[in-house]
C-alpha cells in the first residue's frame with residue numbers, strides 16, 4: 001500500500017459515508033457550502049457531521065467566492081481544519097481570508113492548458129496548499145465537482161511546486177492510479193467519482209477509490 005498518498009473525499013453528507021471513508025484511510029473530508037451544488041450543506045448539518053470525523057482526519061470547508069459574513073457563519077459553527085477556496089478569489093483575497101479566519105487555506109486552480117499552470121506559482125505565494133482541478137467548461141453551473149478531468153500529462157515532471165498540492169477533477173477508482181503515476185501527485189481529491197448520481201455518495205465506491213489510490 002502506498003500509505004503516503006493522502007486522499008480527500010469531498011461533498012460528504014452522510015455519517016455512514018464519513019465512517020467508511022475514515023476506516024478506509026481518507027485523510028481529508030470535504031463539506032460543500034455552495035447553494036448551487038447538489039452536495040450543499042447547511043452550517044447546522046455540517047456541524048452535526050463534523051462530530052463524526054475522527055481525530056487526525058482534516059475537516060475541509062469548500063466555499064466559492066464566499067464573503068466574510070458567510071465565512072464567519074461557517075467557521076463559527078463548524079470545527080474546521082482547512083478552507084478550500086474554489087471560486088475566483090484573487091491572491092489578495094486568499095491572503096485576507098487566511099489572516100482573518102486563522103485557518104490554513106487551499107486554493108483551487110483550474111487547468112485546461114499549459115498556460116493555466118502559471119496560476120499555481122501565483123497562488124503559491126499566499127495559499128498553504130494548491131488544488132489542481134480541471135477548468136470548468138464555459139457556462140458551467142459549478143466551478144468544480146463536474147467529474148471532468150484535464151490532461152494529466154500537463155503536470156508530468158512538475159511535482160515540485162513550492163507548496164503541497166492535491167490533484168482533482170474527474171478522478172475515479174478506475175483512473176486514479178494512472179493519474180497518480182502520470183502526475184506524481186501525493187494527494188488526490190474526489191467527489192463525483194464516488195457517487196451513483198450527483199450528490200449521492202456510494203460506500204463501495206469510496207472504499208474502491210481509497211484502495212486504488214493507495215495501491216502500489
Ligand SMILES: O=C(O)c1ccccc1N[C@@H]1O[C@H](COP(=O)(O)O)[C@@H](O)[C@H]1O
Nearest residue numbers: 010037144145146147168169170191192
Ligand atoms: O463538489 C462540488 O459540488 C463542488 C462545487 C463547487 C466547487 C467545487 C466542487 N467540488 C470540487 O471539485 C473538484 C473536482 O470534483 P470531481 O471529483 O470532478 O467531482 C474537487 O476538488 C471537489 O472538491
